[in-house]
Amino acid sequence: MLTDLTIHELAGLFRRKAATPTQAAREYLDRIAALDPKVKAYLTVTGEAALARAAEADARFQAGAPLSPLDGVPLGLKDVLCTRGVRTTCGSKILESFVPPYDATVVARLQRAGAVVLGKLNMDEFAMGSSTENSGFFTTRNPWDLSRVPGGSSGGSAAAVAADLAAATLGTDTGGSIRQPAAFCGNVGLKPTYGRVSRYGLVAFASSLDQIGPFTKDVEDAALMLQAIAGHDPKDSTSATVPVPDYAAGLGRGVEGLRVGIPAEYFIDGLDPEVESAVRAAIEILRGLGAKTESVSLPHTEYGLAAYYLIGPAEASSNLARYDGVKYGLRVPGSRDLIDMYSRTRGAGFGAEVKRRVMLGTYALSAGYHDAYYGKAQRVRTLVQRDFQHAFERVDVIVAPTTPSVAFKVGEKADPLSMYLNDVFTIPVNLAGLPGVSVPAGFTRAGLPIGVQVIGKAFEEETVLRTAKAYETATEWRKRKPELAA
Amino acid sequence: MPEPKITMQEVEQVARLARLALSDAEKESMRRELDGILSYIDKLRALDTEGVPPTSHAVPMTNVMREDEPVPSLPQADMLANAPDRSGEFFRVPKIIEE
Numbered sequence: 355m356l357t358d359l360t361i362h363e364l365a366g367l368f369r370r371k372a373a374t375p376t377q378a379a380r381e382y383l384d385r386i387a388a389l390d391p392k393v394k395a396y397l398t399v400t401g402e403a404a405l406a407r408a409a410e411a412d413a414r415f416q417a418g419a420p421l422s423p424l425d426g427v428p429l430g431l432k433d434v435l436c437t438r439g440v441r442t443t444c445g446s447k448i449l450e451s452f453v454p455p456y457d458a459t460v461v462a463r464l465q466r467a468g469a470v471v472l473g474k475l476n477m478d479e480f481a482m483g484s485s486t487e488n489s490g491f492f493t494t495r496n497p498w499d500l501s502r503v504p505g506g507s508s509g510g511s512a513a514a515v516a517a518d519l520a521a522a523t524l525g526t527d528t529g530g531s532i533r534q535p536a537a538f539c540g541n542v543g544l545k546p547t548y549g550r551v552s553r554y555g556l557v558a559f560a561s562s563l564d565q566i567g568p569f570t571k572d573v574e575d576a577a578l579m580l581q582a583i584a585g586h587d588p589k590d591s592t593s594a595t596v597p598v599p600d601y602a603a604g605l606g607r608g609v610e611g612l613r614v615g616i617p618a619e620y621f622i623d624g625l626d627p628e629v630e631s632a633v634r635a636a637i638e639i640l641r642g643l644g645a646k647t648e649s650v651s652l653p654h655t656e657y658g659l660a661a662y663y664l665i666g667p668a669e670a671s672s673n674l675a676r677y678d679g680v681k682y683g684l685r686v687p688g689s690r691d692l693i694d695m696y697s698r699t700r701g702a703g704f705g706a707e708v709k710r711r712v713m714l715g716t717y718a719l720s721a722g723y724h725d726a727y728y729g730k731a732q733r734v735r736t737l738v739q740r741d742f743q744h745a746f747e748r749v750d751v752i753v754a755p756t757t758p759s760v761a762f763k764v765g766e767k768a769d770p771l772s773m774y775l776n777d778v779f780t781i782p783v784n785l786a787g788l789p790g791v792s793v794p795a796g797f798t799r800a801g802l803p804i805g806v807q808v809i810g811k812a813f814e815e816e817t818v819l820r821t822a823k824a825y826e827t828a829t830e831w832r833k834r835k836p837e838l839a840a
Numbered sequence: 841m842p843e844p845k846i847t848m849q850e851v852e853q854v855a856r857l858a859r860l861a862l863s864d865a866e867k868e869s870m871r872r873e874l875d876g877i878l879s880y881i882d883k884l885r886a887l888d889t890e891g892v893p894p895t896s897h898a899v900p901m902t903n904v905m906r907e908d909e910p911v912p913s914l915p916q917a918d919m920l921a922n923a924p925d926r927s928g929e930f931f932r933v934p935k936i937i938e939e
Contacts, residue, residue: 548899563898654887661884675859680933681922690934691936697860702861704860706866716858732894732896734889735894737887770877784898785898
């Protein structure tokens with residue numbers, strides 16, 4: 355089945371004319387129709403547009419002139435990315451009917467590469483959550499066990515790749531929202547260095563933390579996706595002018611002599627023993643491939659979560675102030691005045707977690723509390739960054755668990771704080787702005803995926819990816835697929 | 841019992857600042873949940889950050905400017921297309937000023 359294949363395998367078939375983009379798009383759309391009622395990854399499926407774009411790609415391959423390695427490849431996009439003329443909800447009722455008048459830069463780049471967009475994927479509302487249970491519409495299910503969550507906030511993006519409902523997808527990661535669902539769903543999930551990928555058209559949650567990145571079936575695909583979306587954008591003043599290398603070129607270099615740091619603080623009491631043993635086995639494999647491992651210390655790890663739950667909500671409270679019922683989105687009728695309209699609209703349109711974070715952020719920034727909370731958190735952020743800087747004086751990459759546990763059951767983590775603890779190993783990487791990838795590292799006895807995380811220095815995605823690739827090549831996790839019957 | 845980290849009065853004040861209409865039940869659960877979260881966050885107080893500069897931005901970048909040249913923006917019709925209530929080229933809203 356074409357839907358089993360990676361991007362690079364599909365591209366090979368297209369080039370050899372052994373299959374066409376229209377065939378691939380049709381197979382994916384059929385599979386979505388058959389299985390998505392169970393997985394619930396998609397919020398919007400753009401079938402007609404996808405087939406039209408696939409037909410255009412067919413012609414290009416006929417003429418032997420593909421646009422890029424992604425030409426004709428069927429992809430899904432997290433519904434936090436603006437797509438011109440296609441409803442974009444951010445998983446929120448407040449934007450239930452919002453149709454953006456422009457494409458996000460990453461979307462435009464994928465279009466120019468010839469990719470075929472299958473639709474928009476479910477997520478925790480405004481990217482706030484770790485399970486996709488905060489979606490204003492429904493909860494996506496983990497394809498490996500439909501009673502469990504796919505992780506979040508990019509749950510739809512992860513589930514779609516795991517269930518072969520897209521060849522690859524884009525998600526976003528502010529505190530772990532690509533890496534954690536990738537670990538829960540057995541995908542490769544990459545968060546690039548902050549600034550590597552343009553945020554123009556990414557509906558903002560926390561502007562100093564948000565990054566867009568791919569979910570893929572293997573590491574080579576992640577390199578191809580990153581290649582298509584990375585690079586400076588004059589429309590995003592936080593995007594970096596650092597040149598974009600050829601990410602696929604050095605993938606096979608291996609890890610001989612690579613210095614790998616194992617952070618002591620990530621191997622704590624609360625870590626699931628099966629996750630720990632899979633990660634330690636991964637480290638052994640890297641050693642066997644010629645990497646040199648040593649223990650490193652990131653002493654402020656435990657404070658990262660607390661700092662994040664001040665910085666993130668503070669920035670969110672500012673970014674979400676725009677949802678006021680004036681220019682777009684929901685407006686609750688019958689208000690007595692403007693302020694009443696704002697309050698009732700936001701009260702009706704935002705879900706509980708969003709309200710909680712807006713409240714927390716507003717509080718942390720308010721007069722009298724600003725320094726004690728937000729100011730303090732920013733200083734802790736400096737300490738977290740410095741931890742990584744010191745460690746990276748001695749090692750090239752850091753290898754650690756992605757999450758403390760595997761996918762939990764829907765409804766299991768009712769307490770907000772217990773939900774936040776899912777991101778304890780991913781958050782520090784966002785605070786420091788570094789690149790991180792989660793790759794499949796095995797399964798629990800119960801058959802649930804486990805992820806291992808590789809963290810690198812700023813703008814060293816090549817080193818991160820080649821480490822991940824070396825490990826992946828030495829293992830066979832990617833051959834296992836969830837059992838999903840129609 | 842430890843001092844509550846946030847009072848009901850503060851919850852109401854913050855909700856006003858954030859322009860969020862909360863039901864009584866929501867206010868009560870909000871107070872409890874924020875209290876729990878703020879108690880957790882309190883561990884930051886134990887950390888000595890004397891002399892540590894704040895980081896607002898992970899990657900060092902200062903004011904990014906562009907040439908002061910006009911470039912096409914979005915057409916007005918596109919900008920009004922999602923308007924909940926529109927009057928010609930205006931977004932119509934309830935009255936702002938109290939009588």
